[in-house]
Amino acid sequence: MRNLWIFINRYNAFFFFIIFFCIGIILTVKNNAYQRSVTVNSTNQVVGDVYNNLNVFKKYLNLGSVNDSLAAENAKLRTEILAIKNVDTTKDVVVKDTSGIPQYQFVPARVIKNSITLRNNIITINKGKADGIVSGMPVISPVKGVVGYIHDVSEHLATIKSLLHKDTYISVSIKKNNAVGSLIWGVGNTDFRKAYIKDIPNHFKINLKDTVVTSGFSSFPAGIPVGIVSNTGIATGGNFMTIEINLLNDFSSLQYVYVIKDKFAQEQKDLEAKIPNEQ
Amino acid sequence: MNSKLIIVNIVRWFILLLTQILLLRNLSFYNLATPFVYILFLLLLPFRIPNLLLYLVAFITGLTLDAFYDTLGVHVSACIALAFVRVLFISVTVNRDNFDEPDPTLGNMGFKWFILYSSLCIITHHIVLFFLETFRLTEFSYTLLRCLLSSVFTLFIVVLIEFVFYNRKMR
The missing domain is CATH 1.20.5 (Single alpha-helices involved in coiled-coils or other helix-helix interfaces)
Known part of the structure; x- marks a missing residue:
């Protein structure tokens, strides 16, 4: 020490x-x-x-137990996926007007039956009276293009008079010069990718690849793209011409559509009904 | 005699630390050479100071500097390292039993001895200081360069001060 x-x-x-x-x-x-x-x-x-x-x-x-737990998780997820697939995920979408009042309300719906090969094609969707759908409402495709009008409604389902139907007329215009005509299908052919615009005054100059949009004169909101002009040379011999367009909307692969509720539709109809019919 | 030594050292402590904190802290060449002249106080402590007291004084000096440099512990470690080198060097070069002179100034010990003594102490101090400040070896060469340049700078100022104030006996 x-x-x-x-x-x-x-x-x-x-x-x-x-x-x-x-x-x-x-x-x-x-x-x-x-x-x-x-x-x-x-x-x-x-x-x-x-x-x-x-x-x-x-x-x-730990590999063995990890494998087991993964398999169990997979099984659970698969059941959940099945459950989700059967649930309707479509929800309402509201489009606001600049005036603050939403004029148009978009109701998404799933197409549950569709046909394109007949002369008069009808589409069935999974929304009906319960969702506020009434006859005559316009229907558009979520991507682009018009689909048609609501034809008949039941409690939970509705049928759409598709554009591919002889009674369907939609007012459209050429985007660049606002020449108005009406969109029809099935006059000359039954190709679901093509449609015709009738009654465009002859003096409008229309070129290939011009965009066609809804005019807003029918119950569709204005400015929804409909198609591209593909042929202007169809002679009719009158003061009006007919042009051929390629539809933007592919009817063969339609999965979801938007039904457009117009808040002012009834008002407009009532107002216009007051005008005395002179014909 | 003894009380005079104590007073001289206390006055020196204040002057050198004030100079360091107020003036030299703002002095630096391209962040490469920074003088730390306050260690001159530790260099000039009397020969007869007990080791424990030397370490305590070095500790307190370092702590004071750290307080002003906001680097608590860095200057303390550097000063302790300096004190150790100082004890070693003095025990090797000076006869411990009968010191001729009270304190190791340039005038008392001669130019050669003082240069060797102060440069060893300064380099040790600076190496510890800069490497603790950097605290990693990735910028080794840069830190070493800073060490050497600062050491030269500090040594230059220390010798200059010595020549100005303590050269009477040399003549």
Whole structure:
């Protein structure tokens, strides 16, 4: 003990140095954010590496139970997917008018029956009276293009008189010069990708690839794209010409449609009914 | 004699630390060379000072500097390292039993001895200081360059001060 004390006393400079230097280092690391972060980070790295290497081995030991739990999870997810598929995810969408009153309300609906090969094609959708659908409402496709008018409604379903129907007329205009005509289908052919615009006055100059939009004169909102002009050279021999367009809307792959509720439709109808019919 | 030594050292402590904190803290060449002249106080402590007292004084000096530099612990460690080198160097070069002179100034010990003594202490101090400040070895060469340039700068100022104030006996 005495010898130890002598030894320490003889080299006291060194021991003092060790003690004080350690205090200094501890102070540095404890009180300076940067130095602490460096220290802690490097220790974390070392610790993390050790744990990583350990985990590599642990993983193999747990493979069996992990497999089982994954299989169970898969089964659960599959059941959930089936449940979701049967739920109707379509919700109402409201389009705001600039005047603050939403004139048009879009009701999404799923097509549950569709035909394109007949002369008069009818589409059935999964929304009906319960969703506020009434006969005569316009229907458009979610991507682009018009679909037709609501023909008949039941409590939860509705039928659409598709554009591909002999009674369907939709007022359209050429976007560039607002030449108005009416869109019909099936006069000359029964190709579901093509339709005709009748009754466009002869003096309008119409080129190929002109865009055709709804005019707003029928119950469709104005400006919905309908198709692209594909042929202007159909002679009719009168003051009006007929042009052929390619429809933007693909009727063969129709999955969802929007039924458009016009808030002012009834008002407009009532107002126009007051005009005395002179014919 | 003894009380005079104490007073001289206390006055020196205040002057050097004030100079360091108020003036030299703002002095730096391209962030490469920064003088730390306050360690001149530690260099000039009397030969007969006990080791424990030397370390305590070094500790307090470092702590004061750290308080003003916002680097708690960095200057403390550097000063402690300097004190250790100082003890080693003095025990090797000077006869411990009968010191001729009270304190290791340039005038008392001669130019050669003082340059060797102060440059060793300064380099040790600066190496500890800068590496603790950087705290990583990725910028090793840059830190080392800063160390050496600062050491040269500090040594230059220390020797300059010594020549101005303590050269009477040399003549």
